[in-house]
Amino acid sequence: xxxxxxxxxxxxxxxxxxxxxxxxxxxxxxxxxxxxxxxxxxxxxxxxxxxxxxxxxxxxxxxxxxxxxxxxxxxxxxxxxxxxxxxxxxxxxxxxxxxxxxxxxxxxxxxxxxxxxxxxxxxxxxxxxxxxxxxxxxxxxxxxxxxxxxxxxxxxxxxxxxxxxxxxxxxxxxxxxxxxxxxxxxxxxxxxxxxxxxxxxxxxxxxxxxxxxxxxxxxxxxxxxxxxxxxxxxxxxxxxxxxxxxxxxxxxxxxxxxxxxxxxxxxxxxxxxxxxxxxxxxxxxxxxxxxxxxxxxxxxxxxxxxxxxxxxxxxxxxxxxxxxxxxxxxxxxxxxxxxxxxxxxxxxxxxxxxxxxxxxxxxxxxxxxxxxxxxxxxxxxxxxxxxxxxxxxxxxxxxxxxxxxxxxxxxxxxxxxxxxxxxxxxxxxxxxxxxxxxxxxxxxxxxxxxxxxxxxxxxxxxxxxxxxxxxxxxxxxxxxxxxxxxxxxxxxxxxxxxxxxxxxxxxxxxxxxxxxxxxxxxxxxxxxxxxxxx
Amino acid sequence: xxxxxxxxxxxxxxxxxxxxxxxxxxxxxxxxxxxxxxxxxxxxxxxxxxxxxxxxxxxxxxxxxxxxxxxxxxxxxxxxxxxxxxxxxxxxxxxxxxxxxxxxxxxxxxxxxxxxxxxxxxxxxxxxxxxxxxxxxxxxxxxxxxxxxxxxxxxxxxxxxxxxxxxxxxxxxxxxxxxxxxxxxxxxxxxxxxxxxxxxxxxxxxxxxxxxxxxxxxxxxxxxxxxxxxxxxxxxxxxxxxxxxxxxxxxxxxxxxxxxxxxxxxxxxxxxxxxxxxxxxxxxxxxxxxxxxxxxxxxxxx
Numbered sequence: 001x002x003x004x005x006x007x008x009x010x011x012x013x014x015x016x017x018x019x020x021x022x023x024x025x026x027x028x029x030x031x032x033x034x035x036x037x038x039x040x041x042x043x044x045x046x047x048x049x050x051x052x053x054x055x056x057x058x059x060x061x062x063x064x065x066x067x068x069x070x071x072x073x074x075x076x077x078x079x080x081x082x083x084x085x086x087x088x089x090x091x092x093x094x095x096x097x098x099x100x101x102x103x104x105x106x107x108x109x110x111x112x113x114x115x116x117x118x119x120x121x122x123x124x125x126x127x128x129x130x131x132x133x134x135x136x137x138x139x140x141x142x143x144x145x146x147x148x149x150x151x152x153x154x155x156x157x158x159x160x161x162x163x164x165x166x167x168x169x170x171x172x173x174x175x176x177x178x179x180x181x182x183x184x185x186x187x188x189x190x191x192x193x194x195x196x197x198x199x200x201x202x203x204x205x206x207x208x209x210x211x212x213x214x215x216x217x218x219x220x221x222x223x224x225x226x227x228x229x230x231x232x233x234x235x236x237x238x239x240x241x242x243x244x245x246x247x248x249x250x251x252x253x254x255x256x257x258x259x260x261x262x263x264x265x266x267x268x269x270x271x272x273x274x275x276x277x278x279x280x281x282x283x284x285x286x287x288x289x290x291x292x293x294x295x296x297x298x299x300x301x302x303x304x305x306x307x308x309x310x311x312x313x314x315x316x317x318x319x320x321x322x323x324x325x326x327x328x329x330x331x332x333x334x335x336x337x338x339x340x341x342x343x344x345x346x347x348x349x350x351x352x353x354x355x356x357x358x359x360x361x362x363x364x365x366x367x368x369x370x371x372x373x374x375x376x377x378x379x380x381x382x383x384x385x386x387x388x389x390x391x392x393x394x395x396x397x398x399x400x401x402x403x404x405x406x407x408x409x410x411x412x413x414x415x416x417x418x419x420x421x422x423x424x425x426x427x428x429x430x431x432x433x434x435x436x437x438x439x440x441x442x443x444x445x446x447x448x449x450x451x452x453x454x455x456x457x458x459x460x461x462x463x464x465x466x467x468x469x470x471x472x473x474x475x476x477x478x479x480x481x482x483x484x485x486x487x488x489x490x491x492x493x494x495x496x497x498x499x500x501x502x503x504x505x506x507x508x509x510x511x512x513x514x515x516x517x518x519x520x521x522x523x524x525x526x527x528x529x530x531x532x533x534x
Numbered sequence: 535x536x537x538x539x540x541x542x543x544x545x546x547x548x549x550x551x552x553x554x555x556x557x558x559x560x561x562x563x564x565x566x567x568x569x570x571x572x573x574x575x576x577x578x579x580x581x582x583x584x585x586x587x588x589x590x591x592x593x594x595x596x597x598x599x600x601x602x603x604x605x606x607x608x609x610x611x612x613x614x615x616x617x618x619x620x621x622x623x624x625x626x627x628x629x630x631x632x633x634x635x636x637x638x639x640x641x642x643x644x645x646x647x648x649x650x651x652x653x654x655x656x657x658x659x660x661x662x663x664x665x666x667x668x669x670x671x672x673x674x675x676x677x678x679x680x681x682x683x684x685x686x687x688x689x690x691x692x693x694x695x696x697x698x699x700x701x702x703x704x705x706x707x708x709x710x711x712x713x714x715x716x717x718x719x720x721x722x723x724x725x726x727x728x729x730x731x732x733x734x735x736x737x738x739x740x741x742x743x744x745x746x747x748x749x750x751x752x753x754x755x756x757x758x759x760x761x762x763x764x765x766x767x768x769x770x771x772x773x774x775x776x777x778x779x780x781x782x783x784x785x786x787x788x789x790x791x792x793x794x795x796x797x798x799x800x801x802x803x804x805x806x807x808x809x810x811x812x813x814x815x816x817x818x819x820x821x822x823x824x825x826x827x828x829x830x831x832x833x834x835x836x
Contacts, residue, residue, distance in 0.1 A: 171662075172662070173662045173663070173666065173743075174662065192666075194669075195811060195812065282807075285807050285808060286732060286733065286735065286739060286807055286808020287806075287807035287808070288572060288732070289571065289572045289804045289805065292572040292573050292574055293572070293573060296573055356807070358733065358805075358806045358807040358809075359807045361807065361809070361810075361813060362807055362808070362810070507810055507812065508666070510810070
């Protein structure tokens with residue numbers, strides 16, 4: 001591969017390496033665009049501080065790896081800057097399972113740290129909130145599901161949950177897990193004083209299915225079907241990220257036509273997801289007419305997806321090494337006609353969300369998040385782009401056929417709900433024009449490349465821009481027919497923190513809209529979170 | 535014989551049963567028209583009736599922490615208010631059943647009873663959603679009640695009478711809509727606030743507080759509240775049509791005028807986004823000012 005990006009990430013990584021020179025124990029480059037630096041646990045906060053001070057990217061995820069062969073757990077702190085990924089690897093022995101926190105530098109790391117703690121049994125000392133994040137209340141202490149010694153076939157004994165914290169003297173309005181505002185299982189508690197919100201907390205995990213662990217028990221192909229079911233809205237994004245990663249490990253490249261078809265499905269999925277969101281958000285604001293119209297129009301793109309893939313929800317378009325179906329000429333024409341209709345409707349919706357006076361009363365200046373806050377909280381996707389952060393993996397680190405059929409990035413600067421509406425509607429328009437170019441120049445060729453059943457040993461990181469933002473996969477193979485570890489970091493978990501942050505001081509009536517503003521996907525990221533903010 | 539006729543009039547026509555039925559019919563028209571505007575199919579003609587029958591046949595649960603007596607009495611009072619108000623209003627093209635000097639004020643008070651009962655019903659509960667809904671309902675009462683009253687005073691002042699029958703007789707010869715457009719607008723929007731129709735449905739915003747004050751009501755109580763709302767809609771539309779749209783002296787005129795008003799209400803429901811409670815209160819300051827302005831204009835030129 002000789003492309004100009006290689007040079008750009010090489011210099012980025014070289015810069016990162018020189019920043020941390022004094023702390024590095026060992027350095028390696030597992031694949032192009034990545035640099036892994038092994039550092040000592042005590043050096044971690046200092047190293048993170050150095051990266052943040054020099055604006056070297058953002059913390060994308062913390063991955064845990066259990067290594068029973070050397071009796072240690074490894075924590076991987078992934079920092080992303082454009083196409084480059086710098087990973088700080090810290091090894092923690094079983095005998096002394098403790099790590100210092102990095103929340104002092106990056107406050108939003110608390111969620112990742114807590115997940116790591118309960119899944120791997122490592123104490124992160126000094127983390128602001130050491131409570132359970134991910135596991136249910138009746139899960140026993142000392143059972144760490146992502147350690148290799150944990151056997152998912154065995155029954156885990158249930159323990160009596162601990163009592164909740166003291167809520168005396170506070171007037172709390174609960175929303176969810178069963179509530180007309182949220183048709184999805186999340187639980188939010190808003191402390192109110194009259195109509196003004198003075199505190200907010202969120203707790204998730206009601207549909208946690210342990211998919212990461214389940215992947216370790218299945219073959220590479222089976223795991224793909226499982227991961228596709230992480231989410232019912234962006235099912236293709238999950239499979240897309242996974243197959244890209246596995247193909248990188250296997251050193252196979254999907255044929256050009258297959259890559260274009262993947263981008264086609266991803267683009268249609270984005271349109272369907274954003275239209276769905278538009279309807280839900282309008283409903284939250286009490287504008288049911290827009291809700292009904294946008295969902296009627298969403299049927300168009302659902303029909304296109306069904307005609308193309310045979311399914312409305314889990315399209316099952318991907319295979320490791322390619323795609324399952326071709327696009328014939330008639331389908332191509334149907335899709336183009338559908339896109340014409342959708343474009344006309346999206347232009348209309350853009351007009352509605354940016355000019356309807358009654359609607360703007362509920363969106364303009366509501367829930368504003370500044371660029372600085374957005375960067376500090378590590379938000380991704382349209383939520384970040386509505387606050388002026390230019391973060392879009394399709395543009396920063398183009399994968400698949402996004403080099404050949406590029407998309408342009410949509411940025412708004414206001415950071416309020418109106419900007420979130422405008423960004424998403426404009427993104428649909430961008431997707432439509434990209435898909436047109438793609439359908440007009442569909443490359444000929446095969447649909448599938450051959451991939452071995454056993455994937456060579458190695459580690460890879462695969463990042464895909466899902467409708468809600470950056471979807472991050474870390475995949476490790478030990479050379480067998482099953483993955484050694486699959487780590488999924490979904491965009492919603494990055495964005496939840498921003499709701500809790502912006503909620504305080506707003507009207508209670510704005511809460512459903514603020515929540516809807518980030519387009520939260522509960523089944524995507526289901527983990528348990530309790531963020532308390534005074 | 536006379537007593538028998540009065541009882542029949544009270545219980546069946548034009549009071550009682552026929553009112554309930556027309557309330558359900560107008561509720562259906564409202565829902566159906568809104569659905570069609572939103573590109574939905576909407577309910578079948580008997581859906582509101584089926585809803586009420588179903589609710590009446592269901593178990594009523596008195597939630598923990600609520601006063602049982604108040605819980606049971608409030609729905610009855612909420613339905614009784616509009617039913618009584620209807621007696622003084624020219625329904626179905628007939629003259630009002632009863633009339634006396636000053637009945638307009640009584641009707642306006644009786645029409646507020648439903649809202650007050652809804653608010654009290656919510657305040658009677660321990661549920662967060664009910665209490666928040668009750669707060670919003672009662673806040674909204676203070677916002678629209680004064681402008682609504684002022685708007686209806688306009689025709690009364692013009693006719694020089696506090697009796698609905700004589701105001702209607704006066705209004706039959708001229709369309710007061712033309713001379714009092716501001717009052718008409720305020721009265722119509724005030725009626726939407728009274729009925730908690732979108733965009734003034736903050737007190738029962740389902741995405742925030744489930745069903746507001748009535749969240750904990752089920753079965754009979756909920757059915758009575760809904761019937762009360764239907765009757766209030768008919769009475770309110772009749773009053774406005776009688777005062778501003780040249781009277782409702784005959785049945786076709788009554789149906790035509792009230793349904794046209796309903797169509798206006800539905801259109802507003804379809805095109806507007808729900809206002810937050812603070813926005814409602816702020817907006818009604820203008821409503822009150824407009825109504826006052828109208829009266830001022832009438833006093834100066836009248």
